[in-house]
Amino acid sequence: MATKASIRRMNNKFDKIRQQEEAGLLKNKKQGNRTLRKLLKNQLAVTGAIIFLIILLACIFAPILTPYSPKAVDMGNILSGPTKEHWLGTDKIGRDVFSRILYGGRMSIAIGFGSALGCALIGIILGCYAGYKGGIIDSIFVRISEVFMSIPRLILVMMLAAIMGQSAGNIVLIFVLSGWGSSFRMVRSKVLSIREEEYVQSLEVFGLSTPIICYKHILPNALSPTIVNVTLSTAMFILDEAALSFLGLGVPLEVPTWGNILNAAQDLFTLQNNWWLWLPTGIVVSLFVMSINFIGDGIRDTADPTQI
Amino acid sequence: MKNKETVISVKNLKTFFYSDGRCNPAVNGVSFDVKSGKTLCVVGESGCGKSVTASSIMQLLPNNARIEEGEIVYKTGDSRGDIHIEKLDRNGKEMRSLRGKDIAMIFQDPMTALNPVYTVGWQIEEMIRNHENVTKEEARKRTLKLLADMGIPDHEKRIDQYPHEFSGGMRQRAMIAMAMSCNPKVLIADEPTTALDVTIQAQIFELMEELKEKHNTAILMITHDMGVVSEMADEVAVMYMGNIIESGTAKEVLGSPKHPYTEALLRSIPILGRGKGQDLNPIRGVTPDPFDRPSGCQFEPRCDYATKECSNRMPDEVNLGKTHMVRCIKYQEVSKNE
Amino acid sequence: MSNNLREKEVLLTLNGLATYFPIKKGLFGKNTQYVKAVNNVDLTIYKGETLGLVGESGCGKTTLGKTILQLYKPTAGEMIYSFEDGPKNLANLSKEEMNVARQKMQIVFQDPQSSLNPAFTVYQSLSDPLKKFGIKSRKERRQIVGDLLEAVNMRREYMDRYPNEFSGGQRQRIGIARALCVNPELVICDEAVSALDVSIQAQVLNLLMKLKEERGLTYIFITHDLSVVEYISDRVAVMYLGRVVELAESEDLFANRLHPYTQALFSAIPVADINHNKKRIVLKGDVPSPANPPSGCHFHKRCFMCKEVCKEKEPELRRFEIDGKEHYVACHFAEENIKNA
Numbered sequence: 001m002a003t004k005a006s007i008r009r010m011n012n013k014f015d016k017i018r019q020q021e022e023a024g025l026l027k028n029k030k031q032g033n034r035t036l037r038k039l040l041k042n043q044l045a046v047t048g049a050i051i052f053l054i055i056l057l058a059c060i061f062a063p064i065l066t067p068y069s070p071k072a073v074d075m076g077n078i079l080s081g082p083t084k085e086h087w088l089g090t091d092k093i094g095r096d097v098f099s100r101i102l103y104g105g106r107m108s109i110a111i112g113f114g115s116a117l118g119c120a121l122i123g124i125i126l127g128c129y130a131g132y133k134g135g136i137i138d139s140i141f142v143r144i145s146e147v148f149m150s151i152p153r154l155i156l157v158m159m160l161a162a163i164m165g166q167s168a169g170n171i172v173l174i175f176v177l178s179g180w181g182s183s184f185r186m187v188r189s190k191v192l193s194i195r196e197e198e199y200v201q202s203l204e205v206f207g208l209s210t211p212i213i214c215y216k217h218i219l220p221n222a223l224s225p226t227i228v229n230v231t232l233s234t235a236m237f238i239l240d241e242a243a244l245s246f247l248g249l250g251v252p253l254e255v256p257t258w259g260n261i262l263n264a265a266q267d268l269f270t271l272q273n274n275w276w277l278w279l280p281t282g283i284v285v286s287l288f289v290m291s292i293n294f295i296g297d298g299i300r301d302t303a304d305p306t307q308i
Numbered sequence: 309m310k311n312k313e314t315v316i317s318v319k320n321l322k323t324f325f326y327s328d329g330r331c332n333p334a335v336n337g338v339s340f341d342v343k344s345g346k347t348l349c350v351v352g353e354s355g356c357g358k359s360v361t362a363s364s365i366m367q368l369l370p371n372n373a374r375i376e377e378g379e380i381v382y383k384t385g386d387s388r389g390d391i392h393i394e395k396l397d398r399n400g401k402e403m404r405s406l407r408g409k410d411i412a413m414i415f416q417d418p419m420t421a422l423n424p425v426y427t428v429g430w431q432i433e434e435m436i437r438n439h440e441n442v443t444k445e446e447a448r449k450r451t452l453k454l455l456a457d458m459g460i461p462d463h464e465k466r467i468d469q470y471p472h473e474f475s476g477g478m479r480q481r482a483m484i485a486m487a488m489s490c491n492p493k494v495l496i497a498d499e500p501t502t503a504l505d506v507t508i509q510a511q512i513f514e515l516m517e518e519l520k521e522k523h524n525t526a527i528l529m530i531t532h533d534m535g536v537v538s539e540m541a542d543e544v545a546v547m548y549m550g551n552i553i554e555s556g557t558a559k560e561v562l563g564s565p566k567h568p569y570t571e572a573l574l575r576s577i578p579i580l581g582r583g584k585g586q587d588l589n590p591i592r593g594v595t596p597d598p599f600d601r602p603s604g605c606q607f608e609p610r611c612d613y614a615t616k617e618c619s620n621r622m623p624d625e626v627n628l629g630k631t632h633m634v635r636c637i638k639y640q641e642v643s644k645n646e
Numbered sequence: 647m648s649n650n651l652r653e654k655e656v657l658l659t660l661n662g663l664a665t666y667f668p669i670k671k672g673l674f675g676k677n678t679q680y681v682k683a684v685n686n687v688d689l690t691i692y693k694g695e696t697l698g699l700v701g702e703s704g705c706g707k708t709t710l711g712k713t714i715l716q717l718y719k720p721t722a723g724e725m726i727y728s729f730e731d732g733p734k735n736l737a738n739l740s741k742e743e744m745n746v747a748r749q750k751m752q753i754v755f756q757d758p759q760s761s762l763n764p765a766f767t768v769y770q771s772l773s774d775p776l777k778k779f780g781i782k783s784r785k786e787r788r789q790i791v792g793d794l795l796e797a798v799n800m801r802r803e804y805m806d807r808y809p810n811e812f813s814g815g816q817r818q819r820i821g822i823a824r825a826l827c828v829n830p831e832l833v834i835c836d837e838a839v840s841a842l843d844v845s846i847q848a849q850v851l852n853l854l855m856k857l858k859e860e861r862g863l864t865y866i867f868i869t870h871d872l873s874v875v876e877y878i879s880d881r882v883a884v885m886y887l888g889r890v891v892e893l894a895e896s897e898d899l900f901a902n903r904l905h906p907y908t909q910a911l912f913s914a915i916p917v918a919d920i921n922h923n924k925k926r927i928v929l930k931g932d933v934p935s936p937a938n939p940p941s942g943c944h945f946h947k948r949c950f951m952c953k954e955v956c957k958e959k960e961p962e963l964r965r966f967e968i969d970g971k972e973h974y975v976a977c978h979f980a981e982e983n984i985k986n987a
Contacts, residue, residue, distance in 0.1 A: 505702035535916030578877035590848035
């Protein structure tokens with residue numbers, strides 16, 4: 001429900017536009033890219049994008065920002081608090097926390113983004129085909145996706161870790177296997193509605209082959225929700241990785257990831273006495289995930305034509 | 309003899325839409341009267357502002373639209389006196405009590421206007437109980453009678469059915485039953501039969517005419533179909549790009565159109581019974597972009613009579629006789645063509 | 647008019663054509679019921695004519711059109727199309743023959759909003775079909791698309807624009823250009839002007855007439871709008887619940903309506919002529935569901951002439967001659983109606 005204040009604000013905005021319009025100022029205004037303009041007007045999305053870029057660039061240019069290797073052990077300088085040399089202190093075996101956050105970020109972001117892309121790719125390829133073809137093929141794919149989505153991720157992780165050993169690649173594999181179902185369903189339902197559009201029927205009248213109709217003509221129109229989904233699931237997978245690594249089930253401990261850094265803070269003593277081991281990492285993870293969610297929501301809002 | 313007094317009087321109404329940092333004068337100075345016991349048809353092509361006019365009266369505009377100027381006066385005829393609708397709060401108590409009770413509206417798609425999770429009967433009873441202080445049994449009795457009046461067969465069974473169990477025509481009847489439940493003085497019908505088949509459309513028209521006769525209801529009908537206008541209308545207002553460019557009785561406007569647009573429109577539609585190869589003269593060009601309107605008369609770029617003068621400003625209303633109004637400086641030339 | 651004098655050449659014959667859609671019921675999808683969208687239709691389409699196909703929603707007119715185009719598989723009956731190398735049944739063509747058939751028949755859709763791919767420019771949309779039919783060079787394809795746009799009164803340059811830059815009428819013309827890109831013989835217009843504004847309708851109708859003259863096309867014009875049908879058609883078939891109930895030359899049908907349904911349908915059309923004599927025959931009830939049509943004559947429950955025999959016996963489509971012109975009606979009381987007409 002609109003409050004009095006928001007109505008007044010809207011009225012002022014309308015008055016201004018009307019004045020300009022009547023003066024003929026807007027008539028030749030170049031419209032530019034409407035989507036981009038709308039995205040730039042969305043303050044949350046812009047803030048999100050700035051935070052996202054800062055963290056991403058810092059991780060990419062880690063060697064320039066910090067002289068320490070994330071794996072370099074310095075037994076003479078363990079568990080020191082923040083100092084001039086070590087901005088965010090050192091951990092139990094004297095590794096620099098700041099450089100571990102940056103290098104760990106590389107791995108975490110790669111895992112998150114890679115898993116999200118993998119999910120999207122499988123989801124798009126199968127979803128588009130199943131949605132367009134329908135019938136038995138569609139039902140089979142839907143059942144398979146349900147099976148994968150119904151296996152608890154933790155059990156799958158433990159199984160795979162036991163069989164193939166712990167590695168970053170395995171984590172991505174597990175995430176993709178357990179996560180492709182949602183993007184599959186999203187693409188499929190979108191294609192189901194596009195399939196009824198008349199331009200698709202017209203292509204069928206021309207007798208074009210299924211892959212051309214499906215992947216060349218239908219797919220571009222089904223992509224927009226998937227793009228939002230990729231950003232949002234990147235955030236989700238980063239959190240999942242952190243959680244799994246925190247439990248010691250994720251990436252091998254010697255590889256720095258955000259989850260593995262937080263793994264050090266499992267005992268109460270560290271939590272109470274060595275805040276620099278977990279607090280900065282926690283903040284970075286939260287900020288990064290939040291910024292991605294802001295961007296994702298922003299994209300979704302701009303794609304929604306009903307919003308002003 | 310029933311009185312044909314004005315119930316809603318709209319004067320110089322302007323409703324603008326704001327989107328993308330631009331302003332679209334969707335309704336740009338529209339005046340008309342809705343009289344009880346008469347049907348006023350507002351006719352025009354998509355984007356001419358006919359539906360916006362209807363929503364303005366009901367204050368059902370989206371958030372990015374507002375009424376800029378003009379007045380919408382509802383003459384209650386009782387102790388409340390004249391109500392200025394444009395001054396009421398959109399979702400305020402007064403507006404809500406007007407909607408449904410005094411002014412009711414039916415829509416093009418009855419499926420979206422009925423709530424799918426409640427029975428049709430329950431929704432109509434709810435409507436009655438909302439506006440009037442009656443018991444549940446009384447409301448149900450009145451609902452049954454309404455459904456019977458609307459020509460719904462097996463109404464005693466139908467009252468407990470859900471909207472999806474109704475066919476398109478039946479749903480529209482149920483909608484009209486709901487709209488008529490509190491005996492409104494004005495019924496606004498926004499393309500009420502566009503989604504229906506012609507044989508069903510004929511049934512609905514029959515019903516609406518009966519209502520008009522029986523209850524002396526004023527009907528404001530929005531349509532794009534000239535055929536519907538000639539069947540239903542007592543009075544007609546032709547809209548183009550936010551203005552009423554011609555209005556009058558159906559006979560005046562359809563029989564001897566004075567505006568070039570009305571004339572051209574009537575010549576561009578095939579008429580049943582005139583045979584194959586009848587002369588069709590399409591209007592050239594397309595309706596202009598609402599954000600890039602012609603400077604003067606909105607129809608000037610497509611008009612065969614246009615002169616330099618036409619692009620200066622929107623022509624004033626010219627009254628020809630008691631009821632016939634036209635906004636064109638060249639109307640005398642148009643009338644010569646007959 | 648000239649069609650009557652000239653020797654009529656048959657293009658397509660439908661014999662007992664039926665298209666049913668199963669309704670799934672139960673857990674394992676046992677098909678217990680069928681929607682009989684098209685039910686035993688016999689129809690002949692002559693070369694160079696415009697056949698109007700009218701009826702209300704659910705009467706099967708669109709399904710009939712799409713069955714001819716092989717978008718739906720017919721349940722029964724045959725569709726004999728005259729190819730250069732002799733007549734063949736469209737329902738069982740080999741793959742190569744099918745490719746030939748695809749070039750002969752095209753469709754213009756109703757909704758200009760959904761008939762063009764929003765992600766592609768006009769050229770991109772038309773490029774793949776052209777490629778499929780053997781035009782390999784890009785330059786040649788651009789040439790053809792440009793020519794087609796000019797044929798539908800649009801500018802060549804528009805081929806690189808996206809659909810959202812066009813108005814409804816322009817999109818519909820692009821849809822027509824697309825249908826023409828393979829040089830078809832038969833074009834099925836499925837409510838091709840129904841979604842357009844009245845002032846644009848006439849533009850598109852006149853364009854369709856012009857193209858028919860220029861290219862010697864045959865149209866099946868599917869619509870619910872009788873005024874449009876009268877304007878454009880040579881012959882008109884009226885459908886009700888999956889069947890053809892009346893078929894005659896346009897002028898003949900508009901002068902002598904023999905089937906009671908046709909009479910009611912015509913009387914229900916609002917006419918944009920203030921001097922028109924208003925006398926509506928208002929039918930009782932709704933169009934029954936094609937999943938569960940009434941016994942005997944499908945129309946008997948709403949018919950104002952209904953007698954006992956109508957409830958039991960299904961009337962056949964019978965041929966009559968009125969003033970030397972063919973007139974088909976499916977009504978038990980056709981003779982009576984002819985006398986009255």
